[in-house]
Amino acid sequence: MILYFSGTGNSEYVAQKLGQLVGDEVLNLFEAIKNSDFSERRSQRPWVVVAPTYAWRLPRILQAWLERTPLSGSAELYFVMTCGGSIGGAGRYLAELCAQKGMNDRGCMEIVMPENYLALFTTPTREEALRTIEKADRGIESAARLLKGGEDFPRPEVSFGGRVNSGLVNRLFYPLFVHAKKFYATDACVSCGRCVEVCPLGNVRLSGGKPVWGEHCTHCMACICRCPKGAIEYGRHSRGLPRYTCPKKVQ
Structure with a gap:
């Protein structure tokens, strides 16, 4: 069974x-x-978890869910992590998670997808995004071949920088940067409530017709990127940048 978490697609x-x-x-x-549904899931086929990379690791909200949720049937666990550049040394921490759950670590496949992190980076145009996804399709096809063959995903050597990014930098990044203080709605807001619907932590509510953010943000960028009016900004950085949601659908 393939399980996934996704903010912008x-x-x-x-x-x-x-x-x-x-x-x-x-x-x-x-x-x-x-x-917070941690009820047991069951599959006789290997488990495959597909997730974005947050600061060179699995998103903490997904990590917490996996730690608490029994995955029964198959004991084989694969990971596929999407990223804008690199997953760093995430594989080490995924192996630890598998050991914690008493499951067999079958490796992690890195798939480079279009950048969506509006809080810090520049998002691509639609044409740029489609070119990146075309390259990513080849990686997805490689992952599929390995899964069909019952083989482990490749385990490339991790650089010193990758280890530091997934370790020290990840630990510092969350308390220093992952918060909702800079999100705000402009006058373009029409009070549709879409930002409330797409927040995986229930961290957005409407007050006086405008969104208000709480203290449990995970920086998935769903609220800012899925606003139909482009009415949400993140400080000054997001001004003028394209809002990103995956432009390609599976046929």
Whole structure:
């Protein structure tokens, strides 16, 4: 079974493409995470978790869900992580998670997808994004071939910088940068509530018709990127940048 978490659609696309190629069930974990649903899941086929990379590691909200949720049936656990550049040394921490759950670590496949992190980086145009996804499709196809063959995903050597990014930098990044203080709505807001609907932590509410953010942000960028009016900004950095949601759908 393929499980995925996705804020702006990159990991959703990869999960659905992978499911199509290997003929496996695909499950969106959004509602389970938002509702703190840690009930047992069962699959006789290997588990595949598809997720974005947050500061060179698995998103902490997904890590917490996996730690608390029993995955029964198959004891084989693969990971596929989407990223804008690199997953660093994430594999080490995924191996530790597998050991904690008493499951077999079958490796992690890195899939480079279009950049979506509006809080710090520049997002691509639609044309640039589609070119990146075209390259990513080849990586997804490689992952599918390995899954079909029952083989481990490759385990490339991790650089010193990758180890530091997934270790020290990740630990510092969350308390220093991952918060909602800079999000705000402009006068273009029409009070549609879409930002409330797409927040996986229930961290956004409407007050006086405008969104208000709480203290449990995970920086998935769903609220800012999925606003139909482009009415949400993140400080000054997001001004004028394209809002990103995955422009390609699985046929």
